[in-house]
Amino acid sequence: MNRVPYQELEDTIARAFVKAGMSETKARTSARFHAEASCDGVYSHGLNRVPRFVDYLLKGWVEPEAEPVLVRQIGPIEVLDGQRGPGILNALHATDRALELAADHGVGIVALRNTTHWMRGGAFGWRAADRGKVMIAWTNTESCMPAWGGTDTRLGNNPLVMAVPRAEGHVVLDMAMSQYSYGKLQTTRLRGAQLPYAGGFDSDGTLTTDPGAIEASRRILPTGFWKGSGLTILLDVLAAALSEGSATHQIDKIDRGSCTGCSQIFLAFDPERLGSAEHLQDIVDGMAGYVNGSTPTEPGRKVTYPGQNTLTTRLEHRKNGVIVDAEIWQEVQALAGGPQAV
Amino acid sequence: MNRVPYQELEDTIARAFVKAGMSETKARTSARFHAEASCDGVYSHGLNRVPRFVDYLLKGWVEPEAEPVLVRQIGPIEVLDGQRGPGILNALHATDRALELAADHGVGIVALRNTTHWMRGGAFGWRAADRGKVMIAWTNTESCMPAWGGTDTRLGNNPLVMAVPRAEGHVVLDMAMSQYSYGKLQTTRLRGAQLPYAGGFDSDGTLTTDPGAIEASRRILPTGFWKGSGLTILLDVLAAALSEGSATHQIDKIDRGSCTGCSQIFLAFDPERLGSAEHLQDIVDGMAGYVNGSTPTEPGRKVTYPGQNTLTTRLEHRKNGVIVDAEIWQEVQALAGGPQAV
Numbered sequence: 261m262n263r264v265p266y267q268e269l270e271d272t273i274a275r276a277f278v279k280a281g282m283s284e285t286k287a288r289t290s291a292r293f294h295a296e297a298s299c300d301g302v303y304s305h306g307l308n309r310v311p312r313f314v315d316y317l318l319k320g321w322v323e324p325e326a327e328p329v330l331v332r333q334i335g336p337i338e339v340l341d342g343q344r345g346p347g348i349l350n351a352l353h354a355t356d357r358a359l360e361l362a363a364d365h366g367v368g369i370v371a372l373r374n375t376t377h378w379m380r381g382g383a384f385g386w387r388a389a390d391r392g393k394v395m396i397a398w399t400n401t402e403s404c405m406p407a408w409g410g411t412d413t414r415l416g417n418n419p420l421v422m423a424v425p426r427a428e429g430h431v432v433l434d435m436a437m438s439q440y441s442y443g444k445l446q447t448t449r450l451r452g453a454q455l456p457y458a459g460g461f462d463s464d465g466t467l468t469t470d471p472g473a474i475e476a477s478r479r480i481l482p483t484g485f486w487k488g489s490g491l492t493i494l495l496d497v498l499a500a501a502l503s504e505g506s507a508t509h510q511i512d513k514i515d516r517g518s519c520t521g522c523s524q525i526f527l528a529f530d531p532e533r534l535g536s537a538e539h540l541q542d543i544v545d546g547m548a549g550y551v552n553g554s555t556p557t558e559p560g561r562k563v564t565y566p567g568q569n570t571l572t573t574r575l576e577h578r579k580n581g582v583i584v585d586a587e588i589w590q591e592v593q594a595l596a597g598g599p600q601a602v
Numbered sequence: 603m604n605r606v607p608y609q610e611l612e613d614t615i616a617r618a619f620v621k622a623g624m625s626e627t628k629a630r631t632s633a634r635f636h637a638e639a640s641c642d643g644v645y646s647h648g649l650n651r652v653p654r655f656v657d658y659l660l661k662g663w664v665e666p667e668a669e670p671v672l673v674r675q676i677g678p679i680e681v682l683d684g685q686r687g688p689g690i691l692n693a694l695h696a697t698d699r700a701l702e703l704a705a706d707h708g709v710g711i712v713a714l715r716n717t718t719h720w721m722r723g724g725a726f727g728w729r730a731a732d733r734g735k736v737m738i739a740w741t742n743t744e745s746c747m748p749a750w751g752g753t754d755t756r757l758g759n760n761p762l763v764m765a766v767p768r769a770e771g772h773v774v775l776d777m778a779m780s781q782y783s784y785g786k787l788q789t790t791r792l793r794g795a796q797l798p799y800a801g802g803f804d805s806d807g808t809l810t811t812d813p814g815a816i817e818a819s820r821r822i823l824p825t826g827f828w829k830g831s832g833l834t835i836l837l838d839v840l841a842a843a844l845s846e847g848s849a850t851h852q853i854d855k856i857d858r859g860s861c862t863g864c865s866q867i868f869l870a871f872d873p874e875r876l877g878s879a880e881h882l883q884d885i886v887d888g889m890a891g892y893v894n895g896s897t898p899t900e901p902g903r904k905v906t907y908p909g910q911n912t913l914t915t916r917l918e919h920r921k922n923g924v925i926v927d928a929e930i931w932q933e934v935q936a937l938a939g940g941p942q943a944v
Contacts, residue, residue, distance in 0.1 A: 334708035334875050336678060366676035369709055371876070394840065410896025410905040422836040424843060433836045435829050457809075457827060465899055467799075483826030485799060490775045490908040493889060494764035497773060498736065500885045501766060504877035507885050509892035533676050534713070535846035543842045543849045547835060550851035554752025557807055563752040566832040 262589060263581030268600055270295035273310055275596035280317040282324040286349060293348045297380040299582045301573035302434075304443040305380040307584055310592045312517075313377075321516040322346055322376045328353050331373075331504070336365035339503055342375030344520065351378040351397075352387070354526045359393050362528035370526040373505025377519035382434030382570075384526065385423030389430035392537060394529040397421045400496040401519050402511045405438050405480050408489035411465075413478055416508040417441070418495040423567075425531070426544040432567035437492035439481045445471035499523040604931060605923030610942055612637035615652055617938035622659040624666040628691055635690045639722040641924045643915035644776075646785040647722040649926055652934045654859075655719075663858040664688055664718045670695050673715075673846070678707035681845055684717030686862060693720040693739075694729070696868045701735050704870035712868040715847025719861035724776030724912075726868065727765030731772035734879060736871040739763040742838040743861050744853045747780050747822050750831035753807075755820055758850040759783070760837040765909075767873070768886040774909035779834035781823045787813035841865040 273294050277287035290313075298306030316322045326345030330338060338357055342350040354370040361368025378384070378399055388395035401416035417436040424431045440448075440459040448455055449471040458467040460474035460481045467481075474480055482488030500507035505523035506514065514521040531540040547565065554563035577583065593599045615636050619629035636655075640648030658664045668687030672680060680699055684692040696712040703710025720726070720741055730737035743758035759778040766773045782790075782801040790797055791813040800809040802816035802823045809823075816822055824830030842849035847865035848856065856863040873882040889907065896905035919925065935941045 332877070337708045337876065339876065366679045367709065367711055394843065396840075407893050407896050407905050407907075409899055409903050410893075411899055412897045414892050414896050420833075422833075422840065424836065424839050431836065431839060433832045435826075435832060439826060439829070483829045484777075484781060485825075487777050487781070487825045488829075490777060491762075491764075493893065493907050494766065494773065494775045497766050497885050497889050498738075498764065501736065501873060501882040502871060502876055504881050507889055509888045529844060531843060534679065534681065534844055535674070539846050540843040543839050546851045547839050547849055550756050551749050551752075551835065554749050554756050555754045557751055557753055561751050563749050565749075565835050 262584050262586045264584050264589065265581050266295060266299055266578055269298065269307065269582050269584070272593055272596045272600055273307065276310060276314055276592055277317075279595065279597055280314045280324070282317065282346070286324065286346065289352065290346055290348045293352075293379055293383050295582070296383060298584065299574055299577045300380075300382075300570045301577075302380045302382065303583070303585070304441065307592060308443075308588050309379060311588070311595065314595055316376070316517050316520070319517075321520050328372065328375075336361045336367050337369045337371065340370060340372045342372050344374060344376055347376035347378040347519065350375040351384055351524060351526070354524065355384040355387055355395070355397070355528075358395070358526040358528040359388060359391055362393055362530040362533070366530055366533040368528045371499070371503035371505075372524045372526065373503035374521055375524060376522070378524065380434070381419045381421040382432055385421040385432045385434065386430060388528055389423040389425040389432060392425050392531065394425070394531060394540075395421065395423045396527040397525060398495050398499060399519065399524040400499045400508055400511065400522050403508050404442070405482055405492075407493070408482060408486040411479060414508070415482065415489060415492050416496055416511070418492045418499075420495060424540065424544055426548065427541060428545070428548070429571045430567050431544055431547075431565050432570065434566075435483070437483055437488045437495070439483045439488070442475070442480070445475050445480070449475065499525050604926050604928045606926050606931065607923050608637060608641055608920055611640065611649065611924050611926070614935055614938045614942055615649065618652060618656055618934055619659075621937065621939055622656045622666070624659065624688070628666065628688060631694065632688055632690045635694075635721060635725050637924070638725060640926065641916055641919045642722075642724075642912045643919070644722045644724065645925075645927070646783065649934060650785075650930050651721060653930070653937065656937055658718070658859050658862070661859075663862050670714065670717075678703045678709050679711045679713070682712060682714045684714050686716060686718055689718035689720040689861065692717040693726055693866060693868070696866065697726040697729055697737070697739070697870075700737070700868040700870040701730060701733055704735055704872040704875070708872055708875040710870045713841070713845035713847075714866045714868065715842075715845035716863055717866060718864070720866065722776070723761045723763045724774055727763040727774045727776065728772060730870055731765040731767040731774060734767050734873065736767070736873060736882075737763065737765045738869040739867060740837050740841060741861065741866040742841045742850055742853065742864050745850050746784070747824055747834070749835070750824060750828040753821060756850070757824065757831060757834050758838055758853070760834045760841075762837060766882065766886055768890065769883060770887070770890070771913045772909050773886055773889070773907050774912065776908075777825070779825055779830045779837070781825045781830070784817070784822070787817050787822070791817065841867050
C-alpha cells in the first residue's frame with residue numbers, strides 16, 4: 261500500500277493533463293477533483309481514472325478547451341450545452357450556476373447536455389454543501405446493465421447525488437444504480453474473493469456473488485433488483501428531457517467512451533431562503549443522532565449516514581498521505597513526464 | 603377472487619368516509635384515489651387501506667375538514683402546512699399547486715409539512731403526467747426499517763415517485779425504500795410462500811426469504827442494502843428541511859399512526875417551457891422501445907418500464923371489475939352502512 265502526499269498527487273495529475281493538451285488552469289482544476297476523489301477513498305474516479313481521461317483527450321473524445329454554452333434560461337432554470345468539454349469542468353460550472361440561481365430564487369436548476377464523464381458525482385454535492393446549499397444531481401450514462409427481466413445491457417448506472425450541509429460533516433449520498441460497479445467486480449476478482457452480496461447473474465441466469473461470472477455474463481444487478489431498474493430509467497429520461505439532451509439509448513449510439521454526450525441535472529436549494537439554516541441543522545443533527553444511535557449488528561460496528569465515512573477517510577488521507585495503487589501511480593507519473601522534482 | 607365494478611367500489615368507499623365524518627366532496631375525492639389505487643393493482647393503499655383510514659378519522663388522528671395553509675412563497679416554491687388533514691387531499695392540493703407553479707416558472711415546488719398518509723404516492727405522478735408535466739415527489743414516514751448495519755428500526759421507507767408523460771402510457775415510478783413492504787410479507791406468509799428474493803434478516807442476522815422470520819425480527823431490508831439505506835436518509839432530511847417539517851426521528855415521537863405529521867415534496871416541470879414536449883416524447887418513446895426490446899430472461903417474458911404494467915392492470919380492471927379481497931370488501935361495505943342499493 262503506497263501513500264502519496266495530497267499535494268504531490270494533485271500536482272502530478274495536473275502535469276499529466278497539461279501534457280495531454282489542457283491549459284494550465286483547466287488541468288489544475290480537473291486534477292484537484294481527481295486527487296480529492298482518491299483522497300475521499302473514491303479511487304475509481306480519482307487517480308485510477310486519470311489514464312483513461314488522458315486517453316479520451318488524446319482521442320479527441322473530450323474537447324479540452326470547450327466551455328458550456330447557455331441554450332435557454334427560464335426563471336430559476338438554465339439549460340446548458342457542454343460542448344463535450346471536460347466533464348468535471350462542465351459539472352463544476354453547472355453546480356456553481358445552480359448555487360447562484362438558488363441564492364436568487366430559493367431553487368436553482370441547471371440541465372446540462374452534451375457533456376462528458378463528471379468523474380465522481382459526489383464532488384458536486386460536497387461543493388454545494390460546503391456553501392451551505394442542498395443539492396440533488398444526477399447524470400445518465402451509456403448502457404452497462406440489463407433492465408430487470410432482460411439479459412442484454414440497456415440501462416445506464418446513472419449516479420445520483422444528494423447533499424445536505426451539516427456543520428459536523430455534510431450528509432452526502434453518491435450512488436450508482438448498479439449494486440456493484442465493474443471496477444468493484446474486477447478488484448474483487450483480482451484478490452480471489454467473492455462479493456459480500458449477489459452482484460448479478462451468471463450466464464445461466466443464477467444470482468451469484470462470483471465477480472468473474474458476472475463480468476463474463478455482463479449481467480450486473482440493478483440495486484434493489486426491479487427497483488433500481490425502474491429508478492435508473494426515470495433518472496435517464498428526466499436528465500435527457502430536461503436538458504433537451506441524449507438518453508442512454510442515444511448515448512450508446514455516440515459510442516465515444518463512457519458518458520460522452522451524456523445529460524446531467526443539478527438542482528440546488530438555498531436553506532436560508534426556505535425557512536432557516538437553523539431548522540435544517542436541527543433536522544440533520546437529529547437524523548445523525550438517530551442513525552448513529554442504532555443498535556449495531558455486531559458490537560463495535562458503527563452505523564453511519566451517507567458521507568460520514570468519507571469524511572473520516574479524507575482526514576486520515578490528508579494526514580498520512582493518499583492511498584494509491586502503485587502501478588497506476590507509476591503510470592500517471594509517466595504521463596506527467598516523470599516523478600515530481602523534490 | 604372477487605370482482606367489483608369500479609364505480610361501485612368508489613361509491614361504497616365514499617359512503618364509508620362520509621359515515622366517518624368527512625364532507626361529501628372530500629369523501630368523494632378521497633374515495634376516488636383509494637378506488638383508483640385498487641384499480642391500478644395497488645391494493646395495499648386502495649380498498650385494503652380504507653378501514654385503517656376510517657379508524658384514523660374516528661381517533662382524530664386525521665382532521666377530516668382541515669385544509670393546507672400557505673406558510674411561505676419564494677418564487678416557484680411554496681411551503682404548506684397540511685394541518686394533519688386527509689393526506690390524499692393535501693397531496694392533491696400540493697400536486698396541483700406544483701403544476702400551476704411549473705406552468706408559470708418552468709418548475710414548481712411545493713414542500714408540504716404536517717400532513718398525513720398520502721396513500722398511493724404514484725397517484726400524484728399519474729396526475730401530473732396526465733396534465734403533460736414531469737413530476738418528482740416523495741414523502742417521509744415513521745421508522746419501519748433498520749439503517750444498514752443496525753438492527754432496530756430507525757428509517758422510514760419514504761416512497762419516491764417520478765413521472766414523465768408519454769402519449770402511449772406514462773412512465774411512472776412509485777417505489778418505497780424497503781425491498782418489500784410489511785403488507786407483502788404478510789400476504790406472502792399467509793399463502794405459505796417464500797419471497798422471491800431476500801427481504802430482510804431473521805433474528806439471527808441471516809438474510810432470508812422467509813416472510814414470517816422477517817416480521818418477527820422487524821429487520822426488513824432497505825432496497826439495495828446500504829444504497830436504499832442511504833437514499834431513504836437523504837429523502838427524509840430533504841423533505842423535512844425544505845418543508846420546515848418533521849423528519850423520521852420526529853414523526854416517531856408524534857406516534858399517531860402511519861405517516862401522521864410527515865413531510866412531502868412535490869416538484870413539477872413543464873416540458874413545454876423547457877424545450878419542447880416533442881423532444882420529451884422522442885426521449886420516452888426511444889427509451890420504451892429500447893427497454894421493451896431487451897432480450898428477456900425467459901421466452902415470452904416482457905421487459906417493461908415503470909408504469910407499463912400498471913396501465914395494463916387498470917384497463918383490465920376497468921373492463922372486468924376491480925379485484926377485491928372478499929373479506930375486506932365486506933368490511934368496507936359494513937363501514938359504508940351496507941352494500942350499495944342496486
